[in-house]
Amino acid sequence: MDAVGLVRRFGDVIALDHVSLSIGRGEFFSLLGPSGCGKTTFLRIVAGLDAPDEGTLVIGGQDALPIPAHRRAVNTVFQSYALFPHMNVEENVAFGLRMKRVPRAEIQTRVRRALDLTQITELAARKPHQISGGQKQRVALARALINEPEVLLLDEPLGALDVKLRRELQQELHALQRRLGITFIHVTHDQDEALGLSDRIAVMNAGRAVQVGSANEIYEKPRNRFVAQFVGGCNLIDATRRETHIAHASFGELRVERELPSEKVTLAIRPERILLGRTAANRFDACVVDTTYTGAETQLVLRIGNATLKAVTINNAGATPIRIGETIPVNIPPEALLVLED
Amino acid sequence: MKRPGLQSRWLCVPGALWIGVFLLAPLLCVVAVSFFSTGSYGEIQRPLTAEHYARFVGFGALGWDALYPFIIARSIFLAAASTGLCLLLALPMAFFIASLPTRWKSAALTLVTIPLWTNLLIRTYAWQILLSGTPFYPGAVAVFVGLVCDYLPFLVLPLYASVEKIDWTLAEAAQDLGAARWNTFQHAIWPQMRPGAVAGIVLVFVPATGQFVIPDLLGGAKTVLLGNVIQQQFGPSQNWPFGSALATIAMLLVLMGLWLYARAAKNDREATLL
Secondary structure (H helix, E strand, C coil): CCEEEEEEEECCCCEEEEEEEECCCCEEEECCCCCCCCHHHHHHHCCCCCCCCEEEEECCCCCCCCHHHCCCEEEEECCCCCCCCCHHHHHHHHHHHHHCCCCHHHHHHHHHHHHHHHHHHHCCCHHHCCCHHHHHHHHHHHHHHHCCCEEEECCCCCCCCCCHHHHHHHHHHHHHHHHCCCCEEECCCCCCCCHHHHHHHEEEEEEEEHHHHHHHHHCCCCCCCHHHHHCCCCCEEEEEEECCCEEECCEEEECCCCCCCCCCEEEEEEEEECCCCCCCCEEEEEEEEEEEECCCCEEEEEECHHHHHHHEEEEECCCCCCCCCCCCEEEHHHCEEECCCC | CCCHHHHHHHHHHHHHHHHHHHHHHHHHHHHHHCCCECCCCCEEEECCCCHHHHHCCCCCEEECCCCHHHHHHHHHHHHHHHHHHHHHHHHHHHHHHHCCCCHHHHHHHHHHHHHHHHHHHHHHHHHHHHHHCCCCCCCCCHHHHHHHHHHHHHHHHHHHHHHHCCCCCHHHHHHHCCCHHHHHHHHHHHHHHHHHHHHHHHHHHHHHHCCHHHHHHHCCCCCHHHHHHHHHCCCCCCHHHHHHHHHHHHHHHHHHHHHHHHHHHHHHHHHCCC
């Protein structure tokens, strides 16, 4: 699927600003961004429920824009599930095949298969108001998958579920996608979900696809401030270039492994990359301003000079507890320092 | 634990009393009267008899004649036709009003109800004057114009209320699953409107079966309808028992129709695919 230069305006608001994305067959692709970043608009355009003001959309080698929603080989799992309330689960799932005038006997077998696949066979006769949120989600999934679409669109499919159920369904979704080999385009504002599920992620902000890459690339090599801060926490350090590999920050000199491209630079470092108590390059004394114990780890707020940095430490057995007010040595490894574009 | 429902049950007592005293009791009287004989001066007297029902079915002094069933059929046809016509007009109106910006909605709804502010007779006379120069008056077209004008608001209002509440993502889901326009309406939109439509149809159809003023004034009194006959029996003919029998039969027919519809709708909802 290729989207090139998609633009969609609503009055003065630009919902999509020249978005170009190329999504391969069988890929699990996530659009990650805050609400209002245009990710749902993109999905609606792919589904045919909305049309772009500019740009082209090719699905399976075919120009998709002239094809109306009901004839596109694309199906959607809606955020609100949008199950038909007057039909039972079985009828909901069969709907797409009925619209395509598939013979009754075939509808029956395929409905059975879809219900089995999503493990809701025993709910067949229930109405949507008689089942739980997680079950509705499965029905919505079965209803979309039964049509064997080229592309399956998932609009925050797990957004309304509680955390535990969400993790469970995430894994199932992942397994299902692997098994069926259908292209999944998945919209979410939950970075864990995007990182955990996707082959590739497009981080979106203000109608633009800011960065596209694998989970690893997005996390390890964020391109700019937005990506660095939206995906995982990140410390940002404003600095000026002293030498090619030496930056001058407010609290001291920092050796950076990557080459510094310009006079003014923004450096970033993930909290978990700040090492405590080691001595190597970029060693500083930090004052512990605050600590938050979260079980597996302790999150720290450190002050070095007038800069505030977040760090995290794993609560290994025998780890000495860190107290507020304490001064501890920290190390900012040169190879962990990221250089951002803005 | 005390259920709140038990206490609130008392809240319906005033309404129930009102309906019991002013609706149910008179209705029972009507049914009762229909089994009495008619005296030569119109008295309601004994013995109890079923002759009025026999007369309705067509066994009169002059042999068999299906006049009254025919009149009822004509009335029901007229009511059904005007209900259908109202529905055809009310559907697009309801969608149109629901699509208006909020501040225009109440204005549009007020416009819809304005005809109800005028007395039915005056409205009907007004149509007489308006249509008098045209070939439609007197005649069936004039009758339909009058009926639709009279009953349209009763369909538009409940339909509008249900259109307002439509969940349009269901329509999008239907499209997404391969439903073209008509299928989308049939499977995703109409089911959401059905309760409103049924309420409106009942509100129009039931009074329309008993309508006689409009057909009289705009139809040129050439067609006799159920309403006319009943009115005659209670008025000039002074035959209350026969009038009561006619009213009872009409009521039973309407109730039966509604019951059949409700059953069909229920079956429709409960039908499973497999």
